[in-house]
Amino acid sequence: MTITAEKTRTRAGTARTTVTRQDRPSGWYLAPALVFFGAFAVLPMVLVVYLSFTSWDGFGTPELSGTENWTRLIEDGRAWDSLWLTLVFMVLTWLVQTPIAMLIGVWAAGRQRNRAILSSLFFLPLLLSTAAIALLWSSVLDPNFGVTQSLPVLGGFNFLGDTELVVYTVVWVISWQYVPFHTLLYQAAARQVPESLYEAATLDGAGRYRQFFTITLPLLKYTIITSTVLMLVGSVTTFDTILILTGGGPGTATRVLPLHMYITGFSGFEFGYASAISVLLLLLGAGLSLAVTRATGFRKMQSQQEGV
Amino acid sequence: MASVTYDRTSCVYPGAERPAVDELDLQVEDGEFLVLVGPSGCGKSTSLRMLAGLEDVTEGRILIGDRDVTGVPPKDRDIAMVFQNYALYPHMTVADNMGFALKIAGLNKSEISSRVHEAATLLDLEPYLDRKPKALSGGQRQRVAMGRAIVRQPQVFCMDEPLSNLDAKLRVQTRTQIAQLQRRLGVTTVYVTHDQVEAMTMGDRVCVLKDGLLMQVGKPRELYDRPSNVFVAGFIGSPAMNLFTLPVVDGGVAFGDVVHPVARDVLGRAGNSSVVLGVRPEDLELAEHGPAVEVDVVEELGADAYVYGRTKLGDGEHQITARVDGRRPPGKGEVLHVAPRAGHVHLFDVGTGERLGG
Numbered sequence: 107m108t109i110t111a112e113k114t115r116t117r118a119g120t121a122r123t124t125v126t127r128q129d130r131p132s133g134w135y136l137a138p139a140l141v142f143f144g145a146f147a148v149l150p151m152v153l154v155v156y157l158s159f160t161s162w163d164g165f166g167t168p169e170l171s172g173t174e175n176w177t178r179l180i181e182d183g184r185a186w187d188s189l190w191l192t193l194v195f196m197v198l199t200w201l202v203q204t205p206i207a208m209l210i211g212v213w214a215a216g217r218q219r220n221r222a223i224l225s226s227l228f229f230l231p232l233l234l235s236t237a238a239i240a241l242l243w244s245s246v247l248d249p250n251f252g253v254t255q256s257l258p259v260l261g262g263f264n265f266l267g268d269t270e271l272v273v274y275t276v277v278w279v280i281s282w283q284y285v286p287f288h289t290l291l292y293q294a295a296a297r298q299v300p301e302s303l304y305e306a307a308t309l310d311g312a313g314r315y316r317q318f319f320t321i322t323l324p325l326l327k328y329t330i331i332t333s334t335v336l337m338l339v340g341s342v343t344t345f346d347t348i349l350i351l352t353g354g355g356p357g358t359a360t361r362v363l364p365l366h367m368y369i370t371g372f373s374g375f376e377f378g379y380a381s382a383i384s385v386l387l388l389l390l391g392a393g394l395s396l397a398v399t400r401a402t403g404f405r406k407m408q409s410q411q412e413g414v
Numbered sequence: 415m416a417s418v419t420y421d422r423t424s425c426v427y428p429g430a431e432r433p434a435v436d437e438l439d440l441q442v443e444d445g446e447f448l449v450l451v452g453p454s455g456c457g458k459s460t461s462l463r464m465l466a467g468l469e470d471v472t473e474g475r476i477l478i479g480d481r482d483v484t485g486v487p488p489k490d491r492d493i494a495m496v497f498q499n500y501a502l503y504p505h506m507t508v509a510d511n512m513g514f515a516l517k518i519a520g521l522n523k524s525e526i527s528s529r530v531h532e533a534a535t536l537l538d539l540e541p542y543l544d545r546k547p548k549a550l551s552g553g554q555r556q557r558v559a560m561g562r563a564i565v566r567q568p569q570v571f572c573m574d575e576p577l578s579n580l581d582a583k584l585r586v587q588t589r590t591q592i593a594q595l596q597r598r599l600g601v602t603t604v605y606v607t608h609d610q611v612e613a614m615t616m617g618d619r620v621c622v623l624k625d626g627l628l629m630q631v632g633k634p635r636e637l638y639d640r641p642s643n644v645f646v647a648g649f650i651g652s653p654a655m656n657l658f659t660l661p662v663v664d665g666g667v668a669f670g671d672v673v674h675p676v677a678r679d680v681l682g683r684a685g686n687s688s689v690v691l692g693v694r695p696e697d698l699e700l701a702e703h704g705p706a707v708e709v710d711v712v713e714e715l716g717a718d719a720y721v722y723g724r725t726k727l728g729d730g731e732h733q734i735t736a737r738v739d740g741r742r743p744p745g746k747g748e749v750l751h752v753a754p755r756a757g758h759v760h761l762f763d764v765g766t767g768e769r770l771g772g
Contacts, residue, residue: 305468305501309468310489310562310566311515316518327505
């Protein structure tokens with residue numbers, strides 16, 4: 107086969123190789139990815155947008171109902187309370203998870219004694235299913251039979267029954283569940299920082315804390331963004347832990363918007379209205395990740411290590 | 415300014431069978447440019463890193479001036495280091511990179527700025543002070559790394575193969591610049607390289623290491639003219655010295671069909687009935703007699719040409735390299751006769767490899 111690549115000059119003046127048509131791999135290579143993306147991402151999104159304009163109880167055929175679901179959503183005070191609660195959870199879980207995941211991740215990237223053993227312990231929640239984690243914590247924190255009830259100090263709290271406290275309990279359990287995953291991200295990123303930078307900093311007189319704040323932290327910038335986007339998007343999609351742990355209660359104290367959507371759809375059988383909520387969540391998640399990546403310059407996709 | 419002393423310094427890595435550096439005894443004079451050179455794994459980098467405090471000294475001491483720094487943390491040793499990969503902080507500008515140590519030391523901003531500018535002027539880096547390292551060329555990054563060391567005004571510079579990431583042409587240029595700069599600043603410098611040409615051209619003195627042991631230390635000329643053992647003889651010089659194991663005969667050493675005359679007392683020192691004879695390519699002359707060399711390759715460099723060939727000497731066939739007149743180079747496949755120039759032959763003991771004489 108002949109290679110017919112020709113050199114052209116772009117406006118910036120750098121030489122770039124233009125690949126002509128016959129060198130390009132066949133478009134069919136895209137097919138598997140497109141099929142999966144279409145079937146599991148685009149199609150459901152289109153369907154859910156369609157359903158948000160219908161009235162459907164899950165049986166029979168959806169009937170078009172115009173903007174009824176949307177006007178109802180705008181007037182639904184409970185939905186807005188849930189949205190506010192979702193944002194509160196979003197901020198709280200980010201605040202709890204990020205520093206813990208970063209510290210453990212950076213620590214686990216080192217070469218300390220016992221590091222491997224302790225790391226595997228820290229990563230253990232990653233192996234458990236959401237249901238297992240939620241059941242585990244609900245039996246630990248149960249107001250009547252929980253382990254905490256027989257402990258001093260902790261026994262005095264009603265972790266799952268107190269409408270104020272339950273918010274922090276849920277934040278704690280969700281963080282406990284997801285910190286290991288974000289720790290892995292930070293560990294991998296911290297391992298990428300060349301050892302010689304720390305050696306140079308040591309010779310420059312920087313102590314361990316200074317090295318963390320002036321070298322490790324700036325070089326983890328993109329990992330912080332990645333991890334943040336995953337946490338934000340996670341906050342608008344996950345409800346399974348809360349569903350099993352508190353069911354949204356007591357009352358509506360932990361009824362976040364995704365859970366509100368789930369209950370509306372699968373308990374109230376108002377799939378049209380639930381679809382409207384999920385479209386709102388979809389827009390929220392997409393908007394947040396776009397905003398974060400744009401505000402931080404992450405989208406430029408520039409290497410942070412270049413020039414080391 | 416200060417001298418550097420290695421006092422029977424050893425470094426054993428945990429789990430290693432033999433020390434990476436074995437009882438190194440070395441004095442670097444105040445203001446001297448000392449080059450540590452040797453093949454990879456010889457302990458040259460470890461020696462430097464022990465001086466910088468990045469590697470633990472297992473035994474012995476290291477002194478800077480009269481001060482024992484063996485247990486002193488790196489930042490208190492008053493040394494600056496240039497790393498092989500430069501280790502510039504990628505998220506800081508050139509100015510911040512250079513001023514980082516001063517900032518930590520608590521100098522005020524105007525003082526930092528004036529010292530950074532001074533160093534930048536010295537290194538032609540002023541236009542780049544606001545750039546990040548990624549917007550610099552390899553040579554500029556190298557200069558920033560130098561600048562970062564200079565602004566600290568340390569007692570000692572440690573340089574760990576600072577030129578090995580540059581292309582060949584830039585390396586030769588920068589080599590001279592670093593040597594000039596060091597002489598101008600007069601700061602004691604320990605410089606590690608695996609490149610013997612760098613070692614010979616830059617160092618006031620050169621220290622050759624092998625397997626953690628000091629082979630020879632001396633002025634470049636001394637190492638070239640009087641290598642103290644077979645290793646140094648073969649390592650220093652390019653193309654490398656020809657080394658042959660030859661039998662001792664009455665009055666000298668049998669070199670093909672001729673006898674190279676050697677004084678009786680020199681031969682008397684040999685612990686064996688044969689010796690290693692070393693002769694540099696430029697010290698071989700075309701002759702009527704002497705071993706026959708079959709020419710394999712001729713490298714024409716213009717003024718000179720190097721002849722690479724094979725010859726039967728002593729115990730078998732050997733590779734041999736000779737320098738000849740570039741205007742009349744022999745052709746491939748020709749057979750020549752060569753003889754060593756009188757007074758330019760090195761003799762070494764077969765067993766110990768130590769120099770017997772020349």
